[in-house]
Amino acid sequence: MQILEQHQVPASPKPPPAAEGIGLRGQFNLLRWFSLGSFLIIAGVALALGYISTRFVVQESIERDSMLTAQFVQAIGAAEIRHxxxxxxxxxxxxxxxxxxxxxxxxxxxxxxxxxxxxxxxxxxxxxxxxxxxxxxxxxxxxxxxxxxxxxxxxxxxxxxxxxxxxxxxxxxxxxxxxxxxxxxxxxxxxxxxxxxxxxxxxxxxxxxxxxxxxxxxPVDLVARIQRGFKTTWFATLLGGAAIYFGLFWIVWRAAKLLESQQKQLINNETFVALGEMSSAVAHSLRNPLANIRSSAELAQEVASHGAQKNIGDIINQVDRMSRWVRELLVSLRPMNEDQETVDLVLAIDDTLCAFEALIKRCGVEVRFTPMACTPVVSQQVLLTQILNSLFANALEAMPKGGVLSIEIESQHPGHLRMTLSDTGKGMSRQQQQMVFKPFFTTKQGGLGVGLALVKRIMERFDGSVELASQEQEGTRVSLNFKVATGEDHGAQHSTGRG
Missing domain, CATH: 3.30.450.20 (PAS domain)
Incomplete structure (x- = not known):
C-alpha cells in the first residue's frame, strides 16, 4: 500500500532542547566501555587468582612432601637404633x-x-x-x-x-x-x-x-600432579572468568538496548509534548471553522450553477481532507487507553470499505477482498478503525488514476493473525522506507506525518507489529500482525459492531 506521495519532503520539526541534550549524552557508548573495562578487570582478577592458586598448590604440595620426607628419615633413624x-x-x-x-x-x-x-x-x-x-x-x-x-x-x-x-x-x-x-x-x-x-x-x-x-x-609423581593442578586451575579460572564476563556482558547488553529504546521513546515523547499544546490548540480551533465552511459550501452547491458546482466540490473535498488531518492529529496526541478489546477484523475491514466506497469509485480502484471467518484479534474498535482509515486513505491517494487494492488475511504462528494490504501505486524509495515510521516525517504536500507512526504505536500497544515493503513504481505492501484473542481476552469487553 502506498503511504507517501512523491512530493518535496518538508523539514521535520526540530527536537526540543531536552531531546537534543539526550542525543548528546547518548554519544557515550556504555556497551563498548563496559566491554573494555570489565574485560581488563576480570582478566586481571582471573590472572591474579590463577597465579595465587597455582602458587598455593605448589607451596602446599612441596611442604607436604618435605614433611613426609623428614618424618620418614627420622623414623628410619629411630628404627636403626632399635635394630x-x-x-x-x-x-x-x-x-x-x-x-x-x-x-x-x-x-x-x-x-x-x-x-x-x-x-x-x-x-x-x-x-x-x-x-x-x-x-x-x-x-x-x-x-x-x-x-x-x-x-x-x-x-x-x-x-x-x-x-x-x-x-x-x-x-x-x-x-x-x-x-x-x-x-x-x-x-x-x-x-x-x-x-x-x-x-x-x-x-x-x-x-x-x-x-x-x-x-x-x-618427585616425579608430585610434579605430574602439580602440572595437572596447574592445568585444572587455569582452565577453571579461564572458564569462570569467561562465564562472569559474558554473563555481565549479556546483562549490560540488554540494559544498553533497553536504555536505547527508552531514550528513543523519551525523545519521541519530548517531541510530542513540545508540539502537543500548540497542535491541540490549533486542531481544536480549526474544527468549528472547517465545519462551518463545509456546511456553507454544501448550501452553496445546491443553488450554484453547473460550472461552479465543481469548484464547490473541490472545496468540500479539501475541507474533508483537512478534517481528517485534524482528526489524526488529535488521536496521535491523545494518551492511549490501556483497555483492550476483542475485535472482529473482517467486520472492521468491511466497515472501512463502506466508508471509503465513494472515494474508491471516484478513483477507479479495484478492491480484491474475500471475507472469511477468523478468530477475533486483540485491539480497540476505535483505534483499529483509525488504523484502517489511515492505511486505506493513503493507499487510495497513491492510486489517483486507478489501480488494485488487495486485502488478505492469513494465520501466522499460533496466537497471531496477519492482515496484508497491498496497492499498485507509486511505491517508495529505500530511504523513505527507513524513515516512514518516524513521527512527523512525510513526503505528502501538506501532510502531517503521524499516520504510520500512529499505526505502529497502536499495534505495539496491543502486542502486535507492523511491517512495510515497497518498490518504486510497483506499489507498497503493509502487513499488520495481530495477537489473536484468547479465552481471557474474550472475557474482556467484546466489540465487533460496525463503527
Whole structure:
C-alpha cells in the first residue's frame, strides 16, 4: 500500500532542547566501555587468582612432601637404633659423624657402624633422589652420595643455618641448579622441579641439632600432579572468568538496548509534548471553522450553477481532507487507553470499505477482498478503525488514476493473525522506507506525518507489529500482525459492531 506521495519532503520539526541534550549524552557508548573495562578487570582478577592458586598448590604440595620426607628419615633413624640394640637414650644423629666414634663409650664401635651404615643405605635408596648429604655440627660434609663433597665445609648457607638454629625441617624448591652453591653437585640434571630438604637430627633430649641430613629429590609423581593442578586451575579460572564476563556482558547488553529504546521513546515523547499544546490548540480551533465552511459550501452547491458546482466540490473535498488531518492529529496526541478489546477484523475491514466506497469509485480502484471467518484479534474498535482509515486513505491517494487494492488475511504462528494490504501505486524509495515510521516525517504536500507512526504505536500497544515493503513504481505492501484473542481476552469487553 502506498503511504507517501512523491512530493518535496518538508523539514521535520526540530527536537526540543531536552531531546537534543539526550542525543548528546547518548554519544557515550556504555556497551563498548563496559566491554573494555570489565574485560581488563576480570582478566586481571582471573590472572591474579590463577597465579595465587597455582602458587598455593605448589607451596602446599612441596611442604607436604618435605614433611613426609623428614618424618620418614627420622623414623628410619629411630628404627636403626632399635635394630642395632643401642641404648634408647642415644639417637641416630649421634652416630652419623665418624669423627665422634669415641665420644660415646656406652655404644660399641660395631653397633655404631652398623646403625650408621644401615641408615645411610636407606637414605641413599630413597625414591626420586638426586643427592643426599650429611652435615656435622661444624657444617662439614661427613657423608654424601656424591663422594666429591665428603670433607667439604659449607659456609654461608642460609637454609642450612636456619635449620640448625630453628631445629625444624627447611625445604626449598628450585627449577635450575645454582652453580655458585657447591652443595648442589647433583648426580643428574633434574627435568623440571627439584626440592632441597634440610632434616635436623637431634641428640637424646632433642635440645641440640648435632647433625643435618640434606636431601635433593625430584618427585616425579608430585610434579605430574602439580602440572595437572596447574592445568585444572587455569582452565577453571579461564572458564569462570569467561562465564562472569559474558554473563555481565549479556546483562549490560540488554540494559544498553533497553536504555536505547527508552531514550528513543523519551525523545519521541519530548517531541510530542513540545508540539502537543500548540497542535491541540490549533486542531481544536480549526474544527468549528472547517465545519462551518463545509456546511456553507454544501448550501452553496445546491443553488450554484453547473460550472461552479465543481469548484464547490473541490472545496468540500479539501475541507474533508483537512478534517481528517485534524482528526489524526488529535488521536496521535491523545494518551492511549490501556483497555483492550476483542475485535472482529473482517467486520472492521468491511466497515472501512463502506466508508471509503465513494472515494474508491471516484478513483477507479479495484478492491480484491474475500471475507472469511477468523478468530477475533486483540485491539480497540476505535483505534483499529483509525488504523484502517489511515492505511486505506493513503493507499487510495497513491492510486489517483486507478489501480488494485488487495486485502488478505492469513494465520501466522499460533496466537497471531496477519492482515496484508497491498496497492499498485507509486511505491517508495529505500530511504523513505527507513524513515516512514518516524513521527512527523512525510513526503505528502501538506501532510502531517503521524499516520504510520500512529499505526505502529497502536499495534505495539496491543502486542502486535507492523511491517512495510515497497518498490518504486510497483506499489507498497503493509502487513499488520495481530495477537489473536484468547479465552481471557474474550472475557474482556467484546466489540465487533460496525463503527
Amino acid at each position: 642395632a640394640s643401642i641404648n634408647p637414650n642415644r639417637t641416630i644423629g649421634e652416630m652419623l659423624d665418624p669423627r665422634e666414634d669415641n665420644a660415646y663409650p656406652d655404644v660399641s664401635a660395631q653397633a655404631r657402624a652398623s646403625s650408621r651404615g644401615e641408615f645411610l643405605d636407606h637414605v641413599e635408596h630413597l625414591p626420586d633422589l638426586l643427592l643426599a648429604t650429611v652435615y656435622a655440627q661444624d657444617r662439614t660434609v661427613v657423608w654424601s652420595t656424591n663422594p666429591e663433597l665428603i670433607g667439604v665445609r659449607i659456609e654461608d648457607d642460609e637454609e642450612l643455618d636456619e635449620s640448625f638454629e630453628m631445629k625444624e625441617p627447611v625445604s626449598t624448591s628450585y627449577h635450575e641448579i645454582d652453580e655458585e652453591r657447591p652443595e648442589q653437585r647433583l648426580l643428574r640434571e633434574p627435568e623440571y622441579l627439584f626440592i632441597e630438604n634440610y632434616i635436623p637430627m637431634f641428640n637424646a633430649d632433642k635440645s641440640k641439632v648435632i647433625a643435618m641430613v640434606e636431601i635433593y629429590k625430584e
